[in-house]
Amino acid sequence: MRNIKLTIEYDGSRYSGWQRLKNSDETIQGKLESVISEMVASPIEIIGSGRTDAGVHAKGQVANFHTKSKIPIREIHKYINYYLPQDIIVKEVTEVPERFHSRYNVKSKKYVYYIWNHWIPSAFDRKYSYHLVEKLDIEFMKEASKKLVGTHDFIGFSSVKKTNKSTIRTINETTIAKEGNMVKFIFIGNGFLYNMVRIIMGSLVEVGLKQKEISYIDDILESKNRSVAGRTLPPQGLFLEEVYY
Amino acid sequence: MRNIKLTIEYDGSRYSGWQRLKNSDETIQGKLESVISEMVASPIEIIGSGRTDAGVHAKGQVANFHTKSKIPIREIHKYINYYLPQDIIVKEVTEVPERFHSRYNVKSKKYVYYIWNHWIPSAFDRKYSYHLVEKLDIEFMKEASKKLVGTHDFIGFSSVKKTNKSTIRTINETTIAKEGNMVKFIFIGNGFLYNMVRIIMGSLVEVGLKQKEISYIDDILESKNRSVAGRTLPPQGLFLEEVYY
The missing domain is CATH 3.30.70.660 (Pseudouridine synthase I, catalytic domain, C-terminal subdomain)
Structure with missing residues (x-):
């Protein structure tokens, strides 16, 4: 499995925070998961470095996800930003070792x-x-x-x-x-x-x-x-x- | 008549520009005129240094208006910002000579x-x-x-x-x-x-x-x-x- 790391910037003004919610599409994690799942044509769960609350912004949130997809990094980057709303931007996409975990590995x-x-x-x-x-x-x-x-x-x-x-x-x-x-x-x-x-x-x-x-x-x-x-x-x-x- | 000069900052994103329009309340001049007219309890026309188009922003637009009202400058300043929408801010209010004209006097x-x-x-x-x-x-x-x-x-x-x-x-x-x-x-x-x-x-x-x-x-x-x-x-x-x- 490939392990893909994302660095994310978002204007949190209109979101209910980072963490996916059952009854709301208006979370950062939710937006990212739906775009990425569509891209790789299978349900993806992304791991964030931690939550941010409703209305909080980020210049460098980090998250990662695992996938079998062979789409090149640059194509992943372009696809995600093309389909994300304009107030969420993926600044960086890199391939990292399979053991990398956005939350557990935070220094x-x-x-x-x-x-x-x-x-x-x-x-x-x-x-x-x-x-x-x-x-x-x-x-x-x-x-x-x-x-x-x-x-x-x-x-x-x-x-x-x-x-x-x-x-x-x-x-x-x-x-x-x-x-x-x-x-x-x-x-x-x-x-x-x-x-x-x-x-x-x-x-x-x-x-x-x-x-x-x-x-x-x-x-x-x-x-x-x-x-x-x-x-x-x-x-x-x-x-x-x-x-x- | 007193002549009051305003220095104005605005986020033009949701406005149809500076100039008052007959059928839209969504102009900067329109917003200012309705707040100021309410304040002095008589219809006020404000003179801008010039128009800005729909969606254009300002950090230092200048306008002036004439009034017989005796409200102190500081009170005018507080009143206007209190009643204006949050994306229009009056940064400075000063009393100027009666002949000062925001448009004609631009250098x-x-x-x-x-x-x-x-x-x-x-x-x-x-x-x-x-x-x-x-x-x-x-x-x-x-x-x-x-x-x-x-x-x-x-x-x-x-x-x-x-x-x-x-x-x-x-x-x-x-x-x-x-x-x-x-x-x-x-x-x-x-x-x-x-x-x-x-x-x-x-x-x-x-x-x-x-x-x-x-x-x-x-x-x-x-x-x-x-x-x-x-x-x-x-x-x-x-x-x-x-x-x-």
Whole structure:
């Protein structure tokens, strides 16, 4: 069996997220599976690096699928983009060793969250950022974000229900940069729990607005309690930027 | 009477252009006039620096209106953005001398046209650029674009019907820059005829694809004949970037 790896970019605005749903055609995985199954004339299941929620975007989601089809890589690439809707684009198609698995083999992931921080909104960035009127103290947020770096139990920053799976993750790097009115928050880590980036963002915003001290991040980590953390920021500011193997 | 100047940004995707139409509410001018008339409780006519076509965007369109209303500038600004649709944003509101006229007083305008030049399309830039698969020779296009600079009769680059008005305009500057797969074409001039930038672009693309020589631009200028020029490129790549007074 051939194993085909896809790197995918999507504007998540009108989708119910990555994961195929029984009663909705409006998922990224669902769209890809129906186009690819049609192409190879047999039902295909694609494995994603992980889910993204409804409304979340991706610049570099990764997925793979197995097939006996002999269609050349370049033809697969052209066919998929031709039949996919315009807001889902396959950027790269490569043939990988049969054992490669998009989810199990992930080393780390990069997420980016955008906040448009000005009282006048933006006509072009409204669907790709969260609009916040009150001015953020970026230096405060940088200090607070450093406390996330390292290996921690991130369950306080997650919407996961009680689980037997580990909620310990490592964040390798956080970067915050302001360009004009746009503030860009970059997170690189070995894994992210359900809603983790958006809850981290809701908590960092409270620090940036000086409603909370920098030590708030420590408090959330120590509490291991979702209700201590800030709110879940909306999905349209979030991008799955890259998956590393 | 107070004279209020607006600087406006809009995503033109779903509009029939700038100019108010009798049977459509879907124009930028129409939207602005209905919000502002409601605000000052009397019918307001706004004067734009010029029209933009259906689907064309703006980062810095300028308009003005006269009113007896005493509402403070900051309140006007907040009110307008609150009631406008999210894809039209007033970036700046200022009070100007009564004689200021958005159209008559224009010194020059800056337009930008974006081409996404790669066989793989972009999920995020599809509504804000023209997608061209064949590779453009940028150096060729730079040479050709220099021939536009200066004072010329641009009627060959326009969709205007026979007219008594002058079709002589001055282009002060053209700049072409490539960033990744995106090619950005900047035009600054004292005025632009109907469809002029989009027909210039259609003609420059023929040079960039080496279907025409660099001298093609001279031929079009000399011919004074629309049918000699290239096709009109689609509206979604075009931005009215700035109006200078």
